[in-house]
Amino acid sequence: MSEVLAAAPASKTSPKRPKRGSGKGDAVFALIAKGSGLLVLVLLGAIIVTLFVGGLPAFREFGANFLVNTDWDPPHDIYGGAVAIYGTLITSVIALVLSVPISFGIAIFLTELAPSWLRRPVGTAVELLAAVPSIIFGMWGFAVLVPFMATYVEPPLIDNFGDLPVIGDLFSGAPFGTGIFTASIVLAIMIIPFISATMRDVFLTVPAVYKESAYGLGSTTWEVMRSIVLPYTRVSVVGGVMLGLGRALGETMAVTFVIGNANRITPSLFGPGNTIASIVALVFPESPAGSLKLSSLLALGFILFVISFIVLALSRLLLRPGVRA
Amino acid sequence: MKYTTLLLASAALICGAGVVEPAAAQQITGAGATFPAPVYTKWGEAAKSAIGVELNYQAIGSGGGQNQIMNRTVDFGASDAPVDAAKLASNNLVQFPMVMGAVVPIVNLPGIEADQLKLTGDVLADIYEGKITKWNDPKIEALNQGLKLPSIAIAPVYRADASGTSYVFTSYLSAVSPSWKSSVGASTSVKWPVGNGARGNDGVAGSVKQVRGGIGYVENAYASQNHLATTELKNKDGEFVKPTMESFQAAASNADWKDAKDYAVSLIDQPGKTSWPIVSATFLLLPKDAKDPAREQLVLKWVNWDYEHGDQIATQLEYVPLPAAVKDMVRATWKQQLAYK
Numbered sequence: 001m002s003e004v005l006a007a008a009p010a011s012k013t014s015p016k017r018p019k020r021g022s023g024k025g026d027a028v029f030a031l032i033a034k035g036s037g038l039l040v041l042v043l044l045g046a047i048i049v050t051l052f053v054g055g056l057p058a059f060r061e062f063g064a065n066f067l068v069n070t071d072w073d074p075p076h077d078i079y080g081g082a083v084a085i086y087g088t089l090i091t092s093v094i095a096l097v098l099s100v101p102i103s104f105g106i107a108i109f110l111t112e113l114a115p116s117w118l119r120r121p122v123g124t125a126v127e128l129l130a131a132v133p134s135i136i137f138g139m140w141g142f143a144v145l146v147p148f149m150a151t152y153v154e155p156p157l158i159d160n161f162g163d164l165p166v167i168g169d170l171f172s173g174a175p176f177g178t179g180i181f182t183a184s185i186v187l188a189i190m191i192i193p194f195i196s197a198t199m200r201d202v203f204l205t206v207p208a209v210y211k212e213s214a215y216g217l218g219s220t221t222w223e224v225m226r227s228i229v230l231p232y233t234r235v236s237v238v239g240g241v242m243l244g245l246g247r248a249l250g251e252t253m254a255v256t257f258v259i260g261n262a263n264r265i266t267p268s269l270f271g272p273g274n275t276i277a278s279i280v281a282l283v284f285p286e287s288p289a290g291s292l293k294l295s296s297l298l299a300l301g302f303i304l305f306v307i308s309f310i311v312l313a314l315s316r317l318l319l320r321p322g323v324r325a
Numbered sequence: 326m327k328y329t330t331l332l333l334a335s336a337a338l339i340c341g342a343g344v345v346e347p348a349a350a351q352q353i354t355g356a357g358a359t360f361p362a363p364v365y366t367k368w369g370e371a372a373k374s375a376i377g378v379e380l381n382y383q384a385i386g387s388g389g390g391q392n393q394i395m396n397r398t399v400d401f402g403a404s405d406a407p408v409d410a411a412k413l414a415s416n417n418l419v420q421f422p423m424v425m426g427a428v429v430p431i432v433n434l435p436g437i438e439a440d441q442l443k444l445t446g447d448v449l450a451d452i453y454e455g456k457i458t459k460w461n462d463p464k465i466e467a468l469n470q471g472l473k474l475p476s477i478a479i480a481p482v483y484r485a486d487a488s489g490t491s492y493v494f495t496s497y498l499s500a501v502s503p504s505w506k507s508s509v510g511a512s513t514s515v516k517w518p519v520g521n522g523a524r525g526n527d528g529v530a531g532s533v534k535q536v537r538g539g540i541g542y543v544e545n546a547y548a549s550q551n552h553l554a555t556t557e558l559k560n561k562d563g564e565f566v567k568p569t570m571e572s573f574q575a576a577a578s579n580a581d582w583k584d585a586k587d588y589a590v591s592l593i594d595q596p597g598k599t600s601w602p603i604v605s606a607t608f609l610l611l612p613k614d615a616k617d618p619a620r621e622q623l624v625l626k627w628v629n630w631d632y633e634h635g636d637q638i639a640t641q642l643e644y645v646p647l648p649a650a651v652k653d654m655v656r657a658t659w660k661q662q663l664a665y666k
Contacts, residue, residue: 074487074514147535155537158478174480176521176536261485261522272521282524286388286487286514288395 055299072263079296094184107199130193138257150177191244198240242315357390357403388487405489407589446501455519482541485522572601
C-alpha cells in the first residue's frame with residue numbers, strides 16, 4: 001500500500017486535476033465587485049462633501065443662528081433655515097400620526113381578519129400605492145385634495161373652532177386648502193404602503209403557536225394583537241415606522257404643490273409653510289451660482305441629510321437581529 | 326435564422342427612418358417670465374408656420390429666466406423686472422422690450438362680480454401687510470358703499486417664485502404706500518408678511534379661484550382666461566378705473582423710451598384720468614457673446630417677425646404693443662450690439 005502511495009506523486013501518468021476556472025477571471029470579478037462597493041461609498045462621500053462645502057459660506061455667514069432664524073429675506077441676503085426645518089419635522093410628525101394607525105389597521109386586516117381570497121388583491125393594491133410617482137401625488141393633491149379641503153373641510157372647522165380660547169389658534173386663518181395639514185395628509189398617504197408592508201411581513205413571523213394558545217384560552221382578536229403580536233414585533237414595527245419617516249422627510253414634489261410656500265411659522269394647522277425639500281425645489285432655479293442664496297440651500301440640504309441619517313441610523317439600531325421584545 | 330432576419334430588418338427600418346427626415350423647423354429656446362407667456366406662446370405658434378422658427382419657451386419666472394441666460398443654458402431669457410446696467414455689463418447681456426402688459430388684482434368673493442369691487446393702492450398694501458384681515462373692514466367698506474361685503478377672512482396669494490410680476494406689483498405698492506416701501510420694498514422676491522405662495526401667474530390664478538375670500542395679482546391675460554373677478558383701482562389722478570385695454574394704453578402712452586437706460590421705463594402709477602396704475606414692459610435678454618451666433622440671429626428673426634406681424638395677436642390678449650418708433654430704436658440696438666443684419 002505505502003509503495004503505491006509513495007510512487008504516485010512521482011508518476012507522470014497521474015490524472016490531471018481539472019482547472020477550476022482561470023484565476024484571472026476570478027480576480028477581475030473580485031475587482032469589479034470591490035470597485036462597485038467602493039463606488040457607492042465614494043458617491044455618498046462626494047454628496048456629503050459637496051453639500052457641506054457648498055453650504056460653508058452660509059454656515060460661516062450665519063453660524064448656528066442659521067438653525068433658528070426664521071427670516072428668509074432675499075433682497076437683504078438674509079437666510080434662516082428655521083422655517084424649512086420646522087416644516088419638515090412637523091409635516092413628517094403629523095404624517096406619522098395619521099399613517100401609523102391606518103397602517104396598523106391594514107396590517108391587522110391582511111394578517112388576521114381578511115378572508116384568504118382577499119389578502120392577495122388588497123396586499124397588491126397597497127404595494128401599488130408605493131409605486132405611484134410622487135409628482136402624481138403632488139398633482140392629485142393640488143387638483144383634488146386642495147379644493148376639497150378649501151371647500152368642505154377648512155371653512156367649517158375655521159368657522160366653528162377658530163374662535164375658541166386655547167385650540168382656536170390651530171384652526172385660524174383663511175381656508176386656502178393648501179398648508180401644513182394638507183401636505184401632511186398627502187405625505188401620510190405616501191408612506192402608508194411602506195409602514196403597512198413592514199408591519200404585515202413582521203406580523204406573519206409571529207409563531208402560530210403563541211396566537212393559537214391565546215385564542216384557545218379565549219382571547220379576542222384585539223387582545224391577541226395587543227398582548228401577543230405587538231410586543232413580539234415591537235422593535236421591527238418601530239423600525240418600519242422609521243423607514244416611513246425617512247421617506248416623509250425627503251419628499252419633494254408632492255409637498256411643494258400643496259404646502260403653500262410661505263417662509264413663516266404659523267400656529268395654525270391650515271397655515272402655509274415650507275419644508276427643506278420644497279424650498280430647494282422652489283428657489284434653486286433662480287439662485288445664481290456662487291450666491292449666498294444657493295449656499296443657504298446647500299446648507300439646508302446638508303441639514304436634511306443629517307436628519308435623515310439620524311432617522312436611518314435609529315431604524316438600523318432597532319432592526320438589528322437578536323433584539324426582540 | 327429567423328432571429329437574425331428580424332434583427333437586420335429592424336436595423337434597416339431604423340436607418341431608413343433616420344435618412345428620410347421631414348424638414349424640421351429651426352428651434353430656439355427661451356425661459357423666464359410667466360407675465361408674457363400667453364402672448365409668446367401664440368407668437369411662437371404663428372411664427373412656426375410663417376417663418377419656420379419653432380419656439381420652446383419655459384415659463385419659470387423672471388428670476389429663473391435671468392439665471393438661465395446668465396448661465397447660457399437657453400438662447401434668450403425673459404424678465405419683467407429690468408436688469409440693472411451693472412449686472413447687464415458684468416454678464417455681457419443686451420436687454421430690450423418685447424411688449425407691455427398690465428397686472429390686475431383678482432378676488433374670489435361670493436356675490437362679487439368682475440370690476441365691481443373698488444380698491445386703492447394703500448388698501449391693497451394694508452391687505453398684503455396683514456393690517457386689514459377681513460373683507461368687511463371699514464376701510465374697504467368706505468370705498469364700496471352699497472356693496473354687501475361678507476365677514477370672512479382675506480386670503481392673500483402671492484408669487485412664491487422670483488417673479489417679475491411680483492416686482493411690478495411691489496413697485497406699485499412701494500410707490501403708493503410709504504409703510505410698504507419701508508417694511509417690505511420692491512423686488513422679484515420679497516419677504517411677504519402674510520398670505521400663501523403659488524408658482525407662476527397660473528398658480529396664483531388657480532389658488533385664488535379655489536380659496537373663499539382670496540385676493541391675488543396676475544397679468545391681465547390670466548384673469549380673463551380663468552374668468553376671475555378683477556377689481557377697479559384708484560389711479561394717480563384719483564379716478565377709479567377698470568382694467569381695460571384703453572386704460573392700459575393710456576398708461577403706456579406716457580412712457581419716455583428715449584431717456585430710459587437699457588429701455589427700463591417705469592409705467593407704474595402714471596398720470597392720466599383713464600390710466601391703469603399697474604402697467605409694465607417685459608424684456609428679453611440676449612448674450613453679446615452667444616456660443617452659437619446663428620441661433621442668436623434666429624432669435625432676432627423671430628422677434629422681428631413678432632414686431633412686424635404680432636401686434637394683432639398681442640392686442641387680442643390685451644397686451645399693449647410697442648410704438649413703432651421704439652421698435653426701430655430696438656432694431657438699431659441689435660445692429661449695434663448683436664451684429665444683426
